[in-house]
Amino acid sequence: MDNAPILTPDPGPTASGLTSHELDAVRARRASLSRAASTLKEVLRTPQETGVPVRAGILLGAVVGLADVWATHSEQTGGPDGVLAQVLTDCPRLAPAIARLRREHVEVSVALATARRQLEALPADAGTDPATGVPALTAALTAVERHRRDGRTLLHDAYQVDLGLGE
Numbered sequence: 539m540d541n542a543p544i545l546t547p548d549p550g551p552t553a554s555g556l557t558s559h560e561l562d563a564v565r566a567r568r569a570s571l572s573r574a575a576s577t578l579k580e581v582l583r584t585p586q587e588t589g590v591p592v593r594a595g596i597l598l599g600a601v602v603g604l605a606d607v608w609a610t611h612s613e614q615t616g617g618p619d620g621v622l623a624q625v626l627t628d629c630p631r632l633a634p635a636i637a638r639l640r641r642e643h644v645e646v647s648v649a650l651a652t653a654r655r656q657l658e659a660l661p662a663d664a665g666t667d668p669a670t671g672v673p674a675l676t677a678a679l680t681a682v683e684r685h686r687r688d689g690r691t692l693l694h695d696a697y698q699v700d701l702g703l704g705e
Contacts, residue, residue, distance in 0.1 A: 555628045555697045556621070564621055564693070567611050568686060574600075574607040575682050582675065591665030597672065598657040605650040608682065612643035621693075629696040639692065642685045649678035 556564070578600040584592050616622050622636050653674040660666060693699045 556624065556699070560621060560624070561699065563614070567614060568689070570607050571611050571682065571686060574604040575679060575686075578604050578675070578679060582679070593662065594657050594660035594664045594666050595662030597666065597675075598654065598662070601650060601653050601657060601675065604678075604682070605647070605654060608643075608646055608650060612647065615689075616640050616643050625692060625696045632692060632696055635688070635692050635695075639685065639689060642681060642688075646678055646681045646685065649674045649681060653678060 581592055581597055581600045584590070614620055616639070622639060625632055626636050653672050656672050656674065657666075666672065
């Protein structure tokens with residue numbers, strides 16, 4: 539048994555250039571971001587389906603939820619030890635795409651903060667039409683969806699990693 543392989547929780551880099559832990563963390567962040575964006579989309583869809591304006595407090599809760607998840611995503615992905623730094627090290631040719639994703643971290647944060655301020659200015663039980671009452675929301679949600687798509691493409695371009703159809 540002296541030659542038996544030693545199994546560790548993280549066996550090291552995979553063929554993708556990322557460890558299995560790093561890929562799992564990417565997938566978890568993406569799933570969390572997807573859930574938060576879906577929650578906001580569902581709230582935004584309510585007035586269209588029911589004809590009843592959504593209460594500002596409910597909309598604010600969904601925006602705060604997405605903003606919190608976005609902040610975590612931005613910090614963990616774009617930080618010095620994040621996946622974007624790793625991709626830049628492994629594939630410097632992708633620097634323009636990485637720079638754009640990092641800019642989007644800031645742009646979406648600003649859009650979500652703007653939407654939050656707009657909603658906080660309303661009484662919590664006030665009805666609002668998100669399409670006209672909080673224009674920053676549509677822009678932020680569109681940017682989050684584009685960012686997720688572009689992040690998936692970046693990882694595929696760098697490592698030929700398929701994050702799955704659910705992404």
